[in-house]
Amino acid sequence: MKLSLRGVGKSYSGRRGETNALSPLDMDVREGEFISLVGPSGCGKSTLLHIVAGLEPPTAGTVDLDGERVRGPGAELGLMFQQQTLFPWLSVRENVRFPLTLAHRRSRGGAGDAGRQAAQVEGLLRLVGLWDFRDSYPAELSGGMQQRAALARALVGQPEVLLMDEPFGALDAQTREEMQELLLHLIQRHRITTLFVTHDVDEALLLSDRVVVFSERPGRVLASLDVTFTRAARSSELKLDEAFLHQKREILALLRGRPRTATQRDRLLLGLTNTRTEGGS
Structure with a gap:
């Protein structure tokens, strides 16, 4: 088992007392699996991601990666957030190389290591379409290009698990659709275990092997749904497929606290309402 969460919960203490942000939950993430977490704002999705990343401790429970307890951030975990965190004083190439430079200094690696790192950075920048902008600075890039650079930086250390908090x-x-297609390509190529937080149900279904639906705060798991499409079939056109829309209706119904059947409002949102009157031809 790649990633194992057991009884993981989170509460905060403040002037108004204790706030229960995340109810204790169990979750197993298989090697190479892509799981999206969806749910209302404030339900604990991002909190859970931060706990898995080792950025904050759980109030209860444990997180294990390949049988080893996660106690803090490490090179085995790649992180990417909604707001890109590129260093404005570094070029695109330097930003992407930064995690390797840091690890290189800590290990006191030799010139051969530096050469391999340069080749690794070049390969990723070409893969995300930024090689021609390698010497540009973040302020000179569009938002989408900045996120491409941030994605390359998250992948450059070859993490075992990629954690993404509403990155698009x-x-x-x-641009969001372009980034989704790029991520699909990279995930298929590298088979990285991924936890992905999003409010976009379409995005979750398009990218994921499994979608975990959370309740309102304190967040608890309402359902864990296997996505029925193969990775090879994923593209933006899939969003128009009836099977895709059926799974979307299931998730929307769960998020609205109703049985997993489509309501008239769901059908309107999905563009499925028949415009003909009842009994019309």
Whole structure:
């Protein structure tokens, strides 16, 4: 088992007393699996991601990666957030290389290591379409290009698990779709175990092997749904497929606290309402 969560919960203490942010939950993530976490704002999705990343401790429970307890951030975990965190004073190439440079200094590696790192950075920048912008600075890039650079940086250390917190949420619709397709390509190529937080049900279904639906705060798991499409079949056109829309209706119904059947409002949102009147031809 790649990633194992047992009884993981989180509460915070403040002037108004204790706030229960995340109800204790169990979750297993298989090697190479892509899981999306969806749910209302404030339900604990991002909190769970931060706990898995070792950025904050759980109030209860444990997180194990390949049988080893996660006690803090490490090179085995790659992180990517909605707001890109590129260093403005470094070029694109330097930003992507930064995790390797840090590890190189800590290990006191030799020139051969530096050469391998340069080749690794070049390969990723070519893969995400930024090689021609390798010497540009973040302020000179569009939002989508900045997120491409951030994705390359998250992958450069060859992490065992990739943790992504609404990484495309601030992008326009067309750029977001381009980033989804790029991520699909990279995940298929590298088979990285991924936990992905999103509010976009379409995005979750398009990218994931499994979608975990959370309740309102304190967040608890309402359902864990296997996505029925093979990775080879994933593309933006899949969003129009009836099987895709059926699974979307299931998730929307769960999020609205109703049985997993489509309501009239769901059908309107999905563009499925028959415009003909009852009994019309």
